[in-house]
Amino acid sequence: MNRQRCLALDAEDPLAPLRAQFELPEGVIYLDGNSLGVLPRATASRVQQVVAEEWGRDLIRSWNTAGWIHMPQRLGDKIAALIGANAGEVVVADSTSVNLFKVLSAALNLVRERAPQRTVIVSERHNFPTDLYIAESLARERGLELRLVDADAIAGQLDDTLAVLMLTHVNYRTGRMHAMDELTAAAHAAGALVVWDLAHSAGAVPVSLGAADFAVGCGYKYLNGGPGAPAFAWAHPRHTAHMDTKQLWQPLSGWMGHAAPFEFVPHYQPAAGVSRFVCGTPPVLAMAALECGIDSVLAAEPLGGMAALRRKSLALTELFIQLVEERCAGQGLALQTPRDLQWRGSQVSFSREDGGYAIVQALIERGVIGDFRAPDLLRFGFTPLYTRFVDVWDAVEHLVQVMKSGEWREARFNQRAAVT
Amino acid sequence: MNRQRCLALDAEDPLAPLRAQFELPEGVIYLDGNSLGVLPRATASRVQQVVAEEWGRDLIRSWNTAGWIHMPQRLGDKIAALIGANAGEVVVADSTSVNLFKVLSAALNLVRERAPQRTVIVSERHNFPTDLYIAESLARERGLELRLVDADAIAGQLDDTLAVLMLTHVNYRTGRMHAMDELTAAAHAAGALVVWDLAHSAGAVPVSLGAADFAVGCGYKYLNGGPGAPAFAWAHPRHTAHMDTKQLWQPLSGWMGHAAPFEFVPHYQPAAGVSRFVCGTPPVLAMAALECGIDSVLAAEPLGGMAALRRKSLALTELFIQLVEERCAGQGLALQTPRDLQWRGSQVSFSREDGGYAIVQALIERGVIGDFRAPDLLRFGFTPLYTRFVDVWDAVEHLVQVMKSGEWREARFNQRAAVT
Numbered sequence: 001m002n003r004q005r006c007l008a009l010d011a012e013d014p015l016a017p018l019r020a021q022f023e024l025p026e027g028v029i030y031l032d033g034n035s036l037g038v039l040p041r042a043t044a045s046r047v048q049q050v051v052a053e054e055w056g057r058d059l060i061r062s063w064n065t066a067g068w069i070h071m072p073q074r075l076g077d078k079i080a081a082l083i084g085a086n087a088g089e090v091v092v093a094d095s096t097s098v099n100l101f102k103v104l105s106a107a108l109n110l111v112r113e114r115a116p117q118r119t120v121i122v123s124e125r126h127n128f129p130t131d132l133y134i135a136e137s138l139a140r141e142r143g144l145e146l147r148l149v150d151a152d153a154i155a156g157q158l159d160d161t162l163a164v165l166m167l168t169h170v171n172y173r174t175g176r177m178h179a180m181d182e183l184t185a186a187a188h189a190a191g192a193l194v195v196w197d198l199a200h201s202a203g204a205v206p207v208s209l210g211a212a213d214f215a216v217g218c219g220y221k222y223l224n225g226g227p228g229a230p231a232f233a234w235a236h237p238r239h240t241a242h243m244d245t246k247q248l249w250q251p252l253s254g255w256m257g258h259a260a261p262f263e264f265v266p267h268y269q270p271a272a273g274v275s276r277f278v279c280g281t282p283p284v285l286a287m288a289a290l291e292c293g294i295d296s297v298l299a300a301e302p303l304g305g306m307a308a309l310r311r312k313s314l315a316l317t318e319l320f321i322q323l324v325e326e327r328c329a330g331q332g333l334a335l336q337t338p339r340d341l342q343w344r345g346s347q348v349s350f351s352r353e354d355g356g357y358a359i360v361q362a363l364i365e366r367g368v369i370g371d372f373r374a375p376d377l378l379r380f381g382f383t384p385l386y387t388r389f390v391d392v393w394d395a396v397e398h399l400v401q402v403m404k405s406g407e408w409r410e411a412r413f414n415q416r417a418a419v420t
Numbered sequence: 421m422n423r424q425r426c427l428a429l430d431a432e433d434p435l436a437p438l439r440a441q442f443e444l445p446e447g448v449i450y451l452d453g454n455s456l457g458v459l460p461r462a463t464a465s466r467v468q469q470v471v472a473e474e475w476g477r478d479l480i481r482s483w484n485t486a487g488w489i490h491m492p493q494r495l496g497d498k499i500a501a502l503i504g505a506n507a508g509e510v511v512v513a514d515s516t517s518v519n520l521f522k523v524l525s526a527a528l529n530l531v532r533e534r535a536p537q538r539t540v541i542v543s544e545r546h547n548f549p550t551d552l553y554i555a556e557s558l559a560r561e562r563g564l565e566l567r568l569v570d571a572d573a574i575a576g577q578l579d580d581t582l583a584v585l586m587l588t589h590v591n592y593r594t595g596r597m598h599a600m601d602e603l604t605a606a607a608h609a610a611g612a613l614v615v616w617d618l619a620h621s622a623g624a625v626p627v628s629l630g631a632a633d634f635a636v637g638c639g640y641k642y643l644n645g646g647p648g649a650p651a652f653a654w655a656h657p658r659h660t661a662h663m664d665t666k667q668l669w670q671p672l673s674g675w676m677g678h679a680a681p682f683e684f685v686p687h688y689q690p691a692a693g694v695s696r697f698v699c700g701t702p703p704v705l706a707m708a709a710l711e712c713g714i715d716s717v718l719a720a721e722p723l724g725g726m727a728a729l730r731r732k733s734l735a736l737t738e739l740f741i742q743l744v745e746e747r748c749a750g751q752g753l754a755l756q757t758p759r760d761l762q763w764r765g766s767q768v769s770f771s772r773e774d775g776g777y778a779i780v781q782a783l784i785e786r787g788v789i790g791d792f793r794a795p796d797l798l799r800f801g802f803t804p805l806y807t808r809f810v811d812v813w814d815a816v817e818h819l820v821q822v823m824k825s826g827e828w829r830e831a832r833f834n835q836r837a838a839v840t
Contacts, residue, residue, distance in 0.1 A: 023476045032480045039476035044468060047705065051467055055647055056443045056459035060452045060789060063839035068647060070838075095700025097674030098518055125686060130675035130700065133688040137673040141561075148686060220701070227475055227488060227704035253557040254517030255550035262840050264794055266545060266568060268553040280515025280550065281640070284647035285467065286706045369480060374684055418490075419483035420682050 001323065002393075009389035014303055015312050019386045021296050022224075029391045029398075031370045034172075034200055034347045034381030037224030043292040050288040062284075071287040072256070072278045078294045079232050082306060083198060083207040083217070089234055092287060093278045096199055096218045096231040097130045098252065102277050103214035103233055104138055104166060106250040107193045110213075110239070111163040112142075113246055115191065118163040120145045122154065128172045131197055135166055151176060154183065158190035165192055169207065170200035170345030173373050175317075175337040177205065177345050184212045202232070203297040204313065204346040204383070206306045212236060222346065222383060224293030230286055233277040240273045254279030296385060312384035313346040316392055320348050320380065323396040331403045336377060347381040349373075357420065358413035362402045365413075368395045372420055421743065422813075429809035434723055435732050439806045441716050442644075449811045449818075451790045454592075454620055454767045454801030457644030463712040470708040482704075491707040492676070492698045498714045499652050502726060503618060503627040503637070509654055512707060513676075513698045516619055516638045516651040517550045522670040522697050523634035523653055524558055524586060527613045529669045530633075530659070531583040532562075535611065538583040540565045542574065548592045551617055555586055571596065574603065578610035585612055589627065590620035590765030593793050595737075595757040597625065597765050604632045622652070623717040624733065624766040624803070626726045633659060642766065642803060643717060645710030653697040660693045674699030716805060732804035733766040736812055740768050740800065743816040751823045756797060767801045769793075777840065778833035782822045785833075788815045792840055 010016055023039045024030065030038060054062040063069045076090035083090070093099065104121075111118050121135050125148040132148065139146040149157055151171070158165065165187040170177045180196065187194045188211065196215040201207050203222030209215055213236055219229030235248075242248050248270075255261045257278040259269040270276035300309050321335060333350040352359065353376065360372040370380040380395070402408050430436055443459045444450065450458060474482040483489050496510035503510070513519065524541075531538050541555050545568040552568065559566040569577055571591070578585065585607040590597045600616065607614045608631065616635040621627050623642030629635055633656055639649030655668075662668050668690075675681045677698040679689040690696035720729050741755060753770040772779065773796065780792040790800040800815070822828050 023472070025477045025479070028479070030479060036475075036480045038479065039471065044471045044476070047467060047471055048464060051459065051464045051646070051709070052443070055456075056464070057445045059445070059448070059450060059458065060456045060791070061784070062647070064837040094514065094518060095674065095703075097676075097700035098514065098672060101672055128675075129678070129681075129684050129686060132686050133673040133675060133678065136688050137671045140669075141671055226471070227482070228701040228707070230703065231700070249560075251557045251561055252518060252521055253553040254515065255548075255553060256517075258549070258553065261549075262794075262838075264549050266549060266552050268556050280517035280651070281648045283515075283650065283703055283706045285709055286703045287648070289471070289705055364481070371480070374682070417484040418682075 003390065006389040006393040013312065015300065015308060015384060018300060018303070019388065021299060022386045024386060027367045029368045029395050031368065031380040031382065031395060033383035034221055035371055036220055036227055037222060037293060037383065038386060040224055040292045040296040042295065043226065043289050046292050047285060047289050050285055068282065068284050071282045071284065073275060075287060075291050075294060076232060076274070078291070078298060079202060082297055083202050083234065084209055085234055089237060089274055090232050091274050091278050092219065092230050092232045092290065093282065094231060096197070096216055097134055099216040099231050099233040099277070100131055100134045100197065101138070102250040102252050103216055103235065104135060104164065104195055106248055107164045107195055107214055108138060108142060108144070109249045111193060118161055118192065120147050120161045121164050121166055122147050122149065122157045122162055123166045124151050124154065124168070125149060126171060126173055127168050128197070128199065131166065131168060151178070155186060158186050158192065160191060162187065162190055162192040164195055166195040168197040168199060170205065172200055173377055174349050175345040175347040177343045180212070181208060181210055184210060200345055206310055209234060213239065219290045219293065222297070223290065224296050225290030226286065226293065229290045229293065230283060233274065235274050235277065240276070243270070243272065245270060250277060252279040256280060256282065300385065309384045313382055314341050314344065316382040316384060316387055316389065317344060317346065317348050319389060319392045320382065320396065323392065324350065324399065327396055327400045328403055346383065347379060349377045349379045351376045352378065355408055357416070358408040359402060361413040362408035363398055366398045366402070368398045423810065426809040426813040433732065433809070435720065435728060435804060438720055438723070439808065441719060442806045444806060447787045449788045449815045451788065451800040451802065451807070451815060453803035454641050455791055456640055456647055457642060457713060457803065458806060460644055460712045460716040462715065463646065463709050466712050467705060467709050470705055488702065488704050491702045491704065493695060495707060495711050495714060496652060496694070498711070498718060499622060502717055503622050503654065504629055505654055509657060509694055510652050511694050511698050512639065512650050512652045512710065513702065514651060516617070516636055517554055518672065519636040519651050519653040519697070520551055520554045520617065521558070522672050523636055523655065524555060524584065524615055526668055526670040527584045527615055527634055528558060528562060531613060533666055538581055538612065540567050540581045541584050541586055542567050542569065542577045542582060543586045544571050544574065544588070544591070545569060546591060546593055547588050548617070548619065551586065551588060571598070575606060578606050578612065580611060582607065582610055582612040584615055586615040588617040588619060590625065592620055593797055594769050595765040595767040597763050600632070601628060601630055604630060620765055626730055629654065632656065639710045639713065643710065644713030646706065646713065649710045649713065650703060650706055653694065655694050655697065660696070663690070663692065665690060670697060672699040676700060676702065720805065729804045733802055734761050734764065736802040736804060736807055736809065737764060737766065737768050739809060739812045740802065740816065743812065744770065744819065747816055747820050748823055766803065767799060769797045769799045771796045772798065775828055777836070778828040779822055781833040782828040783818055786818045786822070788818045
């Protein structure tokens with residue numbers, strides 16, 4: 001393998017034209033799309049149109065004339081196509097944390113009605129913290145136990161005390177992917193419900209929600225929706241078919257999830273279907289940006305869609321692992337991402353006993369943007385929509401130089417920023 | 421009074437220059453800023469800068485370099501100046517509905533610790549529905565009673581069963597304003613806590629939170645933050661001084677309200693002060709637009725600030741009431757907004773036995789944008805930042821013509837839109 005061969009891989013890549021959809025800054029190799037996706041070219045003008053025309057000129061009328069009021073459902077339908085769900089099963093609203101609160105509450109309410117002796121929420125010890133904090137909060141409020149276990153120990157926890165199994169499909173630290181179908185089936189066989197967080201899956205890897213109960217996901221990572229973009233929530237239609245709030249109840253009962261918000265009646269009656277997971281007024285500017293981001297992923301559909309993106313993602317991560325292990329051998333970098341393609345998301349993480357933060361900073365100064373996750377992880381995301389094989393080569397070349405030169409030992413690379 | 425005199429009032433108005441801050445569409449008299457504020461001229465370029473430069477060019481680094489991470493607090497400090505609070509007491513996050521869930525939960529948790537025999541939440545029957553829906557949800561989850569009473573009956577409800585008095589300062593239907601100081605003091609004297617919704621107050625009327633416990637408010641009405649703009653939450657510092665979560669606990673414990681979000685520790689420890697009311701990742705584009713909106717209100721500070729805005733607001737509403745009652749006498753329009761200036765917000769509502777919806781639609785076709793609230797209210801908001809006295813004259817002139825011509829009886833004005 002050499003740089004020339006990487007350029008050839010790009011020339012042969014059927015997904016290569018998708019890169020032209022994005023504004024990519026000169027001199028940057030961006031391997032952090034798993035934290036914040038890049039800017040689609042369409043976004044700036046679309047946001048400007050919403051600001052100047054829909055808001056500025058048409059004002060309040062745009063709730064009807066520009067279809068603002070239907071954004072949670074319209075964007076939800078688009079995301080559904082990316083996560084193996086059906087139209088009408090997803091809404092866009094709020095943040096991932098808030099949506100997790102909604103769906104985990106709904107799941108726990110279902111269990112409380114049907115099997116109150118089930119009092120344990122199981123999750124992974126290294127799940128993304130906000131998921132654990134939300135689950136901790138609900139466990140506290142309801143007197144339940146939140147049990148955190150290592151990924152390999154999950155299967156052993158599925159017994160008749162289990163209320164809800166709550167997992168993130170692709171781990172934010174290691175990029176390790178859970179067997180969604182198997183774990184959903186096993187939890188159901190044990191009589192429990194399952195909630196999946198698709199933050200590192202939507203737009204990154206194919207997802208088959210199948211018979212799962214609820215899911216949430218993030219708009220600003222692989223969906224390229226912009227910083228702090230709204231998130232989404234999915235519920236299996238067997239749950240949202242019930243209009244009886246004893247059968248499905250989520251506590252963030254805001255007016256936009258009401259069956260008739262503009263009747264202004266004093267009592268809450270949830271909207272039909274998944275729309276009851278909408279709460280407050282949709283954040284229109286942010287929704288418009290997110291829609292452009294979702295569209296940038298949907299643009300892969302004629303080229304093979306998520307399956308094609310997945311093939312390229314694995315080729316990119318495989319190449320990165322191979323090059324780092326060959327060219328940085330003896331530099332103390334230990335792969336933390338599964339070698340087995342089946343269990344690998346769209347990122348690669350290496351641990352290093354010390355210096356991880358500084359090495360990432362030294363790379364950033366060279367224009368190779370990955371990130372560091374305490375205590376010891378160097379994390380690199382590979383978004384097949386816009387990452388080229390030659391970017392992988394060049395990123396590793398920089399890493400080789402950073403390690404061999406020892407430049408990362410300079411003091412300035414150790415000054416922690418507020419957000420690391 | 422005549423049109424000439426109104427033009428003279430505008431010529432004398434010291435706040436008149438503030439209107440130049442806004443993009444106001446030609447041919448429109450906008451009396452719906454209490455539903456969606458207009459577009460500040462600064463917003464489009466600021467949003468564009470955030471999209472193209474901070475996101476597109478600087479990408480993930482902008483969390484530090486552009487200060488994205490501090491937006492909830494920075495915008496909160498600016499809002500604090502408009503609602504009689506201090507810097508460090510307000511954060512911007514999520515929607516009004518979600519923030520109300522947080523602060524009402526926190527208030528109920530405090531009462532549960534200190535006086536568990538208090539099991540009643542009192543609110544106003546005609547409070548904005550989303551407030552009632554959120555309170556209904558929390559009452560349901562906790563086995564409490566949500567008691568809805570007429571505004572005049574509130575004082576009679578303040579007894580030793582009261583847990584929380586939850587009110588919106590200015591009623592969205594009538595524009596009637598509660599005596600915030602008196603009701604806060606009376607509820608405290610009864611041993612209860614008080615939660616205020618400032619949706620129709622922030623940027624519209626002076627607010628003195630004083631000793632109140634919690635408050636929330638809306639970013640897209642008088643703060644001109646754009647459709648679905650983020651909302652805010654305020655907590656009295658005597659509550660947020662406690663780090664013991666038994667003393668203050670809100671259940672939407674997302675990572676951005678954690679004491680150390682980038683430590684990625686598995687257990688939740690709330691941030692100091694009001695920052696614990698932040699939950700998920702801040703919606704940066706929407707926050708940037710909101711900041712421009714807040715700044716458009718703060719621009720009144722050198723001209724007398726909220727006190728000056730209040731004087732003009734009352735002059736506008738007083739003129740509107742006088743002209744409608746004189747010029748539309750006998751047309752069935754009955755004032756629902758308090759005549760006493762002390763209890764009037766920044767809007768005027770008239771009821772009419774029938775035809776209210778169609779009359780509003782006929783006005784909208786003429787470029788006079790107000791709104792209708794079922795079953796019978798014609799609602800007109802007067803934002804002193806950009807509404808002129810001559811706009812009041814012209815709006816009433818159109819209303820006179822609509823009523824006298826009977827044009828509102830045309831069938832097309834009765835076709836209800838999705839959002840009314």
